[in-house]
Amino acid sequence: MTVPPVVLDRRTRVLQRGGVVRVLGGDPVTLVTPSPAVAALLGAGTIPTDTPAGAALARALTDRGMAHPDVRGPVDARDLGAVAVVVPVHDDADGVAALVDTLGADIARGLRVVVVDDGSAVPLAMPSVPSAPSIAPGPVRVVRHGDSRGPAAARNTGTAVAISGGAEVVVYLDADVIPRPGWLGPLLTHLDDPRVAAVAPRIVAADPGRFWVRGYETARSALDMGTEPARVRPRTRVAYVPSAALAVRPDRLPTVPGGGGEGPFDERLRVAEDVDLCWRTDDAGGLIRYEPASLVAHRHRTTVGPLLGRRAFYGRGAAPLADRHGAHVAPAVAAPWSLAVALGFWSATPVGVLVATAAAGRAWHRTRALTGDDRAAAELVARGAGASIRQLPEAVLRPYWPLTAVVLAATARSRSRLARGLRRRVVVAAAAEGLWHWWSAREPGRLPVDEPAGHVVLHRLDDLAYGVGVWRSAWDARSTRALRPELRR
Incomplete structure (x- = not known):
């Protein structure tokens, strides 16, 4: 496995005083004093990881959010036989069809897709892959819940199906997103790190605009965590990442306490289940990263009513999160x-x-x-x-x-x-x-x-x-x- 070099966060400062080099940065802010031999690696802003000293320094800085793995580079052409995409959906057959079509090239490399129909009024049919007509329907499977049990339960069902089929990496994609070219490689590179449990791409507007609701959502969607990479932790610049697009190693995720269902998500939550997963993973010692070099487009809302209704829905997750995670939810x-x-x-x-x-x-x-x-x-x-x-x-x-x-x-x-x-x-x-x-x-x-x-x-x-x-x-x-x-x- 090739370990990518790491790049210092733009807020990180290398301080020198009296011949002593210290590194200041991270979220929360931390002061690190590396040994003189290792400190010499800080000069260029990019830290190579091809030596034990470089790898140790890179680990110390990335774990604290003071630096980030540089996953940009050649297109990742690995076989995808151990990767599965799970799509929870309720009454959006057109979205599923568009998503599966977009994934055609990845399916040709071995990617499998598990679509979980969470009680749609009209049962979802098996989507085809028009962009790759030579592909047999086997890599795409539809599983149905007779009644709607919520996105957490749908993702858990899809995860179990994916794992039973041999998947080691599961990528959750909602039916209203479309991955951009080159989206998967940076995520898999992060997951090559045995301590990383999950990594999220940047979610951008599928149909960007400049004025009114479309302009507002393009600039400040609640799903867009910004242009800079980050370690995801409570009370930091990127406190959580949405499960609308999220790649995970299921074996590195914590179990749900208190009988919340079988799988990584707490099925008792109909909202903020992704925030809960992020915070439980962090509490358990797993790393979550946010990687804006990977892009996934989302069909944002374009009128005021649905926009505000969705924001109110997100707010309803506050009390359940406070019950589980206490002061992490403090509004100020x-x-x-x-x-x-x-x-x-x-x-x-x-x-x-x-x-x-x-x-x-x-x-x-x-x-x-x-x-x-x-x-x-x-x-x-x-x-x-x-x-x-x-x-x-x-x-x-x-x-x-x-x-x-x-x-x-x-x-x-x-x-x-x-x-x-x-x-x-x-x-x-x-x-x-x-x-x-x-x-x-x-x-x-x-x-x-x-x-x-x-x-x-x-x-x-x-x-x-x-x-x-x-x-x-x-x-x-x-x-x-x-x-x-x-x-x-």
Whole structure:
């Protein structure tokens, strides 16, 4: 097995002081001091793995999210006899047909496809492979649930069928996705690492647009985890990956606790079953990676109603996740110093600015003592302060918007300076955070793909819909765990 070289994450910094080399980065941020012999491998930004020292350094950095395997390169032409695609579907025969047709070349290399018809109103027929007519129907199999049992159960059924047929790698693809050329090789290269349990491609728009819903979904789909690779962990930049497109080694995934069905997914969950799988896998010591070099296109929603309905549906996973994973679901997480910076910034008062400056200065002083580098400390503090400044309006306008609405309604007729200032700040925060959400969606070196006005409006509606789902889940569970913020040290 050839181990790919690794590339330092763009946020990782190599610090040198007094002849000592240290590496600062990762998510959460970590400081690593390699031995002098190994430190010499850091000079070029790409770490070769063809020596024991290089392999050890690469492992230490990739496990911490400070570097990522470079899986770009020649097309992977391996035999796919040990790989199976599982497609859960409910009433989308056309989507299955299009997907199977797209997989024709991979099927010719040995890929098998298991379609699980999860109680469709019209039973799904065996799809053909028009792009590869010489292929016998054997590699494509349809399994049916008489009644709809949900996507988790459908994927579990498909997994069992795939494993019984000799599959070592299972790739979950929803019926509304279409893989792009070269999509599978980078995923399999990641899974060659015996510690990697799962890897997800980047999910992009099948029909990209610039305006209104199509533009918003192209720029900020809930399924798109961005342009940069990552180790997937709770409370990090990529906290989970969606199962709409996910490659796994089933033998490396944890079992479901509490009788949640046979297979990797918890069949008691009708939403957020993929988030639960990611977090259980991480808790069990398995690695999950996100690889944007692999692309899968998704048929995004193109009208407001379905878009907001889906976002509310996603929000309903909050309480079940909080019951299983506790504070991982906290809608707002901050350290005391960063919270002070955010409150001081949004107060827009001399006292608030003074408090924010003092908190940031103290954080810089303590970070500098740990890193020994003025610039690196300033960069870390600036990053943390910026995240907290953005998170405050996100929290006020997304999970906590019902409380914000109550406060605004209670002060609507008040002419006091405090009430008017509060209303003004909420409006400014709603616009400013929306514009940041639009601007930060741009690809590296390029402007955002959609226009700002519609994006900001849809982003605010998106937040309202998601918040409705979170509060409904809390009500159904009779629990506030999904609404509790966390203050970190």
